[in-house]
Amino acid sequence: xxxxxxxxxxxxxxxDKLVQPVRDGLVPLLKRAxxxxxxxxxxxxxxxxxxxSVFDDSEAATRANEQVRGWVxxxxxDLLPNLPEVLAGEALLHDVSKLQSGGAEMFAAVRVxxxxxxxxxxxxxxxxxxxxxxxxAxxxxxFYAMLDERxxxxxxxxxxxxxxxxxxxxxxxxxxxxxxxRFAPNPPGVMAxxxxxxxxxxx
Numbered sequence: 001x002x003x004x005x006x007x008x009x010x011x012x013x014x015x016d017k018l019v020q021p022v023r024d025g026l027v028p029l030l031k032r033a034x035x036x037x038x039x040x041x042x043x044x045x046x047x048x049x050x051x052x053s054v055f056d057d058s059e060a061a062t063r064a065n066e067q068v069r070g071w072v073x074x075x076x077x078d079l080l081p082n083l084p085e086v087l088a089g090e091a092l093l094h095d096v097s098k099l100q101s102g103g104a105e106m107f108a109a110v111r112v113x114x115x116x117x118x119x120x121x122x123x124x125x126x127x128x129x130x131x132x133x134x135x136x137a138x139x140x141x142x143f144y145a146m147l148d149e150r151x152x153x154x155x156x157x158x159x160x161x162x163x164x165x166x167x168x169x170x171x172x173x174x175x176x177x178x179x180x181x182r183f184a185p186n187p188p189g190v191m192a193x194x195x196x197x198x199x200x201x202x203x
Contacts, residue, residue, distance in 0.1 A: 011049045012193075105194060114154050139162035
């Protein structure tokens with residue numbers, strides 16, 4: 001699976017104006033795209049608009065990303081005039097067995113670690129130590145972990161939970177564990193917030 005995280009810096013206050021056009025226009029476009037698996041969008045608590053898109057592979061994601069760019073420029077250009085910061089890569093680990101296929105809101109947390117260990121060691125630590133904490137936590141809904149395709153020393157994880165309380169409690173344990181395992185030299189940057197748009201592939 002291929003995951004793309006987009007951050008529109010400093011636009012979080014506009015989230016209410018974005019929900020309807022994204023839900024009515026962008027989501028149907030994504031659902032028609034070959035290889036679509038899931039999408040969510042939220043205003044992070046530190047003031048950004050963040051979206052997460054999941055596709056079967058990088059080819060499907062690339063085709064869809066071109067459509068998304070064009071749609072945003074045409075339909076939300078006044079609200080989102082600047083290109084987003086983009087993190088993308090193949091999901092090295094994922095678990096969506098409990099991800100709700102309906103439109104139920106969730107709480108999302110995107111963690112970005114810089115200067116991580118080499119790929120093999122980073123994946124091992126995540127699989128053995130972080131993944132059980134994520135998937136075993138109350139309210140778990142979904143998880144993806146990847147290395148940024150433009151910078152393999154940057155690791156990105158996306159965790160989805162039913163409530164903010166469950167998400168933050170799990171995050172505290174995960175960040176502490178990754179620190180103990182020396183996964184990265186510094187704590188991760190975190191973008192977290194309640195999802196306002198959620199979509200999953202039909203069937």
